[in-house]
Amino acid sequence: MKQIFIKTRGRAKRLITPFMFYHLLMAILLIHSASSQAQSPGGVTGAMVWLKANSISNSTTNGSTINSWTSQPGSKNFTGAATYYDEVNKLANFNPVVNFNGSTDLFINNTVFGADAVSANSTFIAAKILGNSSSLTSVLWGSSDNSAVRLNVHFPNGNVVYYDMGNAFGGRISHAMTPGDYNTNSLWTFRTGTTAIPAFNHQIFKSGTSVVTTNSGIPSYSLLGKDLRIGSSIGNTQPWNGDMFELIVYEEDLTTLQRQQVETYLAIKYGKTLPYDYVSSDGVTIPYTVAGYGHNIAGVGRDDISQLLQKQSLSSNPGPQVMMSLNGLPQASNALNAGAVGFDRRYIIWGDDNATGTTGVSGITNINNRFSKWWKLENAGSISQAVTLLYPVSELAAYSTPYVLRSSTATTASASIIALNTTIVTVNGVDYYSVPIQWATGTTYFTFAGCVPLATAVTTVTQPTCAVVSGTVTISNPVAGQTYSFDNGATYQASNVKSGLAPGVYQVIIKDACTTSAATSVTVNVVPATCCEPAAGSITLNP
Structure with missing residues (x-):
């Protein structure tokens, strides 16, 4: 085996073998990779404060005082008192919270400011x-006076x-x-900068949307010590009443891209x-595009940094929502779910088009109705597990057997059907139907469908005449894909019109891919009696 040498003061000295050199190099690269991937929210480094309720010790029990x-990553400790909750009716999307009681609870640190x-x-x-x-x-107060x-x-x-930055008057927005x-999970962002990004020096965002802006500048200042x-504010006045999930503070004005990574x-x-x-945290990967499907977005996934x-x-958001879970059925909390994602920056994210109501469907066995709403799901990075x-359940009650329609084009033409499991799963007091699905990498659309009872036939009758x-019986409420019987279900035809009917009573039924309607009784009368009477007239004889 060759060996690597260097020359020192005229003498060649053996350092390491190529085998040893290779493994040393790999170790250095791993250390460099770990250091370059320092944990940071959304991959944006430099946070002065990063407090997360789910980072509190696993030994903390529900309802206990902390x-x-x-x-994070673990060098700045805030001291005080508040209450930790991880019970189901307190969780924020299955994650724990820290409750401030609006009276005495607060945390303080006097070393975070540079x-x-x-x-x-x-x-x-x-x-x-x-x-x-x-x-x-006051949920956040940075000052000792x-x-x-x-x-x-x-x-x-x-x-x-109110957001005060640097000056409670000139820097207020x-x-x-x-x-x-109130009483809803919220995401607020506050920013101040010396340059306008994208157009304002001061902004407040609510769930990523700018809600107020100003252009007043502030001088530089320091809060060291x-x-x-x-x-709460100074002197424990203005105590805050609420559940804190996460707090992140930077002493810099993030770029638009960086802000969006954190959000x-x-x-x-x-x-x-x-x-x-x-x-994603790399600032490049787009795990979900909102165009056309920017409502009620949620996701599962992994991002190591x-x-x-x-x-x-x-x-x-309020209203009925799609839930998804790794590793089978959801657990009482995110921490108790034993699921895993095999690789970093892998996500499944979904949202809907905000349509309402239902619409008829034809050409799919066992289905004649679906939600008008389509959901879009993006499997970014390929999560291959089901x-x-x-x-x-309450939203699917109209369907005797509910299905998921899965499509590559948000149309029924390309849809496959998957039956939902009607064994009820109760999560946080809400009953659900469920089904495990393996989602293709990339974009898939889905909605919910099933069979609803058909309306009875609405008919008009053209009665016999002398001519x-x-x-003739005409069904006046036809739907594409239906067939029609005029003999109580013995035979069916595609046309909604039946002519040449002799006098009698007919049972009219509508049929589609999954059910039949109740019969509608229709009577065709006999030919009018006047048609059989001799015509009145006279005969004139010429002598």
Whole structure:
């Protein structure tokens, strides 16, 4: 075996064999790869604070008081008190929360702010506001005094969200809240910069949508040594009432792409719908495009740099929602689901087109009706295992046997049918039907369908006359794909018109691919008696 030498002070010294060199090189590359992939939300490094409820010790029990909360990746510890919950009726898309009681709960750290003066900020808050329009609260307070130099989020303060950056007056921006902002899972983003990205120096975003902007600039400032308080303002005034899922703070103005990377990570984790194409932590991969299907988006997947492994999910929007789960049926929490995704940056994400109602279907055995709504599902990176799809029983009650229609084109022409398992699965008090499905890599569309009872025939009868001695029955509510019987189901025909009928009573039935209607009785009368009477007249004889 050859050996590698170097020459030192005129002498050749053996260092390592090629075999040893190869393995040393691989170890160096692995160390470099790990360091270049430092854990960060959405792959955006440099977060000053990254607090996650699901990072709290696994030994923490539901309803217990926590006295410390460590910012990821683990170097900055906040101390105080709040309550940890992982019970099903408290979870945020199956993830635990930290509850602040609106009275005494808060966390404090006085080492997070850097020494350098800053004039930019990006703050992300995933939370549920449990207060009301009269609440006066501070969820984030970065200052040890009441000076104007601060980093604050009032959430809410008199039915208004306030964001103070650098100056409580010149750097303030606000947004009026709506009833829908309370008692619901929310994703808020606050940003300030010295340059406009894309067009404003101060912005507030709600679920990725800009809701208010200003152009007022602020001077550079430093909060070195000041407190960063979570859950109240200075002196424990304005205590916050709510559930905190995740808090991320940067002392810089992220680019639009970076902001969207962080918001995508949070949206997948907490079931939030964003208005733009979802972007992975590499800043390149687009696991979901929203065009035409930008409603009620949710997903499962894995992103290692974001410490994300979402194993079961549904949209946090109100109304009936599709749920999906790895590893069979969903569990009480994401942590209890033993499912796994084999590789990094693999996702299954779905959303719908917001259509309403149902529509008739023809040409598919056992199905005559489907939801008008189509869902789009994108399997990004190829998750090959079966993923269980669930949908509320109450929404499928019209179908005796409900099916999933799966299509490559969002049309029934290319659809395959998959029967849902009608054994009821109850999740968080909601009953679901379910079915495991292996989804092709790329884009697939699906909807729900089944067989509904057919309406009875609506008929018109053309009765016999002296000129035409037979009757005609016309069904006036035909549907494509149906056939029609005029002899109580003995025979069927494609036409909805039957002529040449002798006097009598006829039972008219409609039939489609999965069922028949009840019979409609129709009577064809006899030929009018006047047709058989001799015509009146006279005969004139010429003598």
